[in-house]
Amino acid sequence: MPIISRGFHGRRPESGRKLPPGQYETFDFPVLSAGPTPRVNRDDWEFTITTEDGTRHSWDWARLMALPAERPTVDLHCVTKWSKFGTHWEGVSLDVLLDDVETAADYALVHSYGGYTTNMPLADLLDGKAWIAHRYDGQDLPPEHGGPARLLVPHLYLWKSAKWVHGIELMPHDQPGFWETAGYHDYGDPWREQRYQGD
Numbered sequence: 001m002p003i004i005s006r007g008f009h010g011r012r013p014e015s016g017r018k019l020p021p022g023q024y025e026t027f028d029f030p031v032l033s034a035g036p037t038p039r040v041n042r043d044d045w046e047f048t049i050t051t052e053d054g055t056r057h058s059w060d061w062a063r064l065m066a067l068p069a070e071r072p073t074v075d076l077h078c079v080t081k082w083s084k085f086g087t088h089w090e091g092v093s094l095d096v097l098l099d100d101v102e103t104a105a106d107y108a109l110v111h112s113y114g115g116y117t118t119n120m121p122l123a124d125l126l127d128g129k130a131w132i133a134h135r136y137d138g139q140d141l142p143p144e145h146g147g148p149a150r151l152l153v154p155h156l157y158l159w160k161s162a163k164w165v166h167g168i169e170l171m172p173h174d175q176p177g178f179w180e181t182a183g184y185h186d187y188g189d190p191w192r193e194q195r196y197q198g199d
């Protein structure tokens with residue numbers, strides 16, 4: 001008889017995979033948006049990386065499509081406590097987009113069509129950790145989930161994965177975004193349960 005019984009550490013998800021603390025597994029794909037869904041045509045879509053000295057690097061839809069795409073399968077963790085395992089995406093790695101961007105900045109503020117913003121260290125967008133995702137589960141990304149394209153940065157809580165992404169501003173200092181200003185954690189690591197400021 002083991003001294004510490006199995007199962008004492010909380011519910012196991014049905015898939016048998018590990019959940020971050022305080023999360024439960026869901027099989028549907030909830031939609032969480034702070035405002036109305038912006039309708040952005042691919043013909044009008046533009047994505048811009050702006051560096052700390054004001055240099056702009058822009059991609060229209062055709063240029064984005066011409067870049068090599070990856071097909072990451074990732075787990076999603078929302079701060080409202082649902083997690084979804086093994087989601088299939090297609091998108092362009094931020095490593096590709098940042099490849100010839102010269103910057104000494106350490107922080108990124110991500111901007112969406114519609115005005116939503118969210119921040120993270122630039123390092124969290126590099127080394128295969130983040131994508132501009134334009135397909136989900138083999139289909140074009142639907143508008144309610146951020147189409148034409150969204151940021152996908154799955155190692156952080158899902159509020160960091162800005163839907164309807166429009167640009168990334170690189171800067172020397174950290175600047176909180178929409179939810180971070182409203183009291184959510186600046187970094188948002190689900191494995192350290194960084195939900196709110198002070199966690």
Ligand SMILES: Nc1nc2c(c(=O)[nH]1)N[C@H]1C(S)=C(S)[C@@H](COP(=O)(O)O)O[C@H]1N2
Nearest residue numbers: 030031032033034112116145159161162163
């Ligand atoms: N532009 C924008 N991006 C956003 C949001 C938003 O309101 N606007 N909500 C965030 C939050 S809080 C979550 S949990 C996820 C939800 O993504 P989903 O609707 O595809 O599940 O999107 C994030 N990205």
Ligand SMILES: [Mo]
Nearest residue numbers: 032078079159
């Ligand atoms: Mo969220």
